[in-house]
Amino acid sequence: MIIADTSGLYAALVDTEVHHRGARAALEDDPGPIVLSPFVLCELDYLLSTRTGLEAELGLLADVAAEAYDLAAFDSREVAGARALMERYSNLGIGLADASVVLLAERYETERLLTLDERHFRALRTSTGAHFTLLPADS
Numbered sequence: 001m002i003i004a005d006t007s008g009l010y011a012a013l014v015d016t017e018v019h020h021r022g023a024r025a026a027l028e029d030d031p032g033p034i035v036l037s038p039f040v041l042c043e044l045d046y047l048l049s050t051r052t053g054l055e056a057e058l059g060l061l062a063d064v065a066a067e068a069y070d071l072a073a074f075d076s077r078e079v080a081g082a083r084a085l086m087e088r089y090s091n092l093g094i095g096l097a098d099a100s101v102v103l104l105a106e107r108y109e110t111e112r113l114l115t116l117d118e119r120h121f122r123a124l125r126t127s128t129g130a131h132f133t134l135l136p137a138d139s
Helices: 006-013 020-029 038-052 054-065 076-088 096-107
Strands: 002-004 034-036 112-114 133-135
Touching (some): 002 006, 002 096, 006 020, 006 038, 006 054, 006 112, 020 112
Parallel strands (some): 002 034, 002 112
């Protein structure tokens, strides 16, 4: 199981990205599921539409609709938890998408994240203080 962050999934989807091979291999080597925050989906949709084009954007949405990813739901309690994380790590300037990735890692009891955002996720911890395994960097 992997929790996908925007940067890691973008690299896996866009073959011109520098880290495409590593990100793609991390996904292919993992039995799944690939868990996707709705906030990461929004960021990724925007990046694909502005940097890559409509075809890539629609391809992502088709994959989500076909359940290639486990699209996680967030309720108001979890949004409050994300807000608390953003406040706790205010020195890092994490946003809602990053905070949601941390919360999903806790919900699914995994430390495995697909991300290129080492600056944030090397500093962030689980509620038990555990470090995250950042893929593809730590593979």
